Amino acid sequence: MLPKILDVAEENGVTIKPNTYGKKQVLCKCPFCEEDSKPGKAKKFYLSLNTDEQIFRCWYCGESGGVLQFEAKLTGLSYEQVKEKRLGKLRKPLHPAERLNPKQLDAIGWREKKRKDRKAFVKSREEVFRDWQEYEYTELVGLFAEFTVIAFLDTPKERHEELLRYLMERTKAKQIHMGFSRLLEEYVKDEAFRSDWAREGTVLARMAWKACYQTHDFELEKIVLYVPFFHYQWKRERAKLRKKGFNQNQMVITQ
Incomplete structure (x- = not known):
């Protein structure tokens, strides 16, 4: 099972804006560009964590991706290392449709369909x-x-x-x-x-x-x-x- 993106942020010491806890969009200080940690930007939080879709994006530097990519960037591990750590070695390869990231699915109109009905998405993978x-x-x-x-x-x-x-x-x-x-x-x-x-x-x-x-x-x-x-x-x-x-x-x- 995939980890929760908020848990990954907390485990790696990411600074979170307190009043956004429990919301769909949790705001944080970006650990990648650190632009919102510069003098005079104490109230700025450029990193957004979407706790529904388990994705992240910095609205300043543009870093974005899913929860496993987030953990890889924070820890310095490779994506494959993080995937094996969290999911183990898969016994059978993923269907190519399952390898498409949220942005790719969005480009062909399947992102929202997958979010709303995972079972229907699996049946429609071809x-x-x-x-x-x-x-x-x-x-x-x-x-x-x-x-x-x-x-x-x-x-x-x-x-x-x-x-x-x-x-x-x-x-x-x-x-x-x-x-x-x-x-x-x-x-x-x-x-x-x-x-x-x-x-x-x-x-x-x-x-x-x-x-x-x-x-x-x-x-x-x-x-x-x-x-x-x-x-x-x-x-x-x-x-x-x-x-x-x-x-x-x-x-x-x-x-």
Whole structure:
């Protein structure tokens, strides 16, 4: 059984705001950034513990995660060490749907369903994982299209780095494991050997370039706007095809 996040905080000496005990959101001094422990911030408590969902978040530095991640960060142990300490070695591997974190479940609309009805969630694990696979695939298509466009833009170094940083943050927000590294890995491959999502992303990038030339935007000033537009249209068409029973391989777009 998982430990309670409030118990973990108390065991590790986290300073808790007294009048928030017993509430859904318990406020604490953040032990990670320690920003609320600086002079003049005695009344500030940036770390929030959600005692219903057993998750944490610092509203200043952004550290967040579940109760096991919380204990790992506080103790210096690895996540796997904490998991074994609290749960022991599992006799059988977890279903992939069970490995999805709260943010990943939220991205596909299953977080609240799991919280409200755990048994129904367990029965729906295959559907949950299929939803995650579809979400991951479609988001990687759009991200790769953006990456491809940025890589080819002839812009000043500062602007180029700014666009890449923005894309890295967007990729991180999608909650796709090793997302940006996967974009890099696909980009250096010959196009014929890329994953389906990377090839589809390449096609969307070319559609954006073509749209720029057709509108006489030869400086490609609007290309970063065309990519999300075409990605949105592509996702709508893909959703329609899925409803008609087409499988993923039948939906790979071509030029």
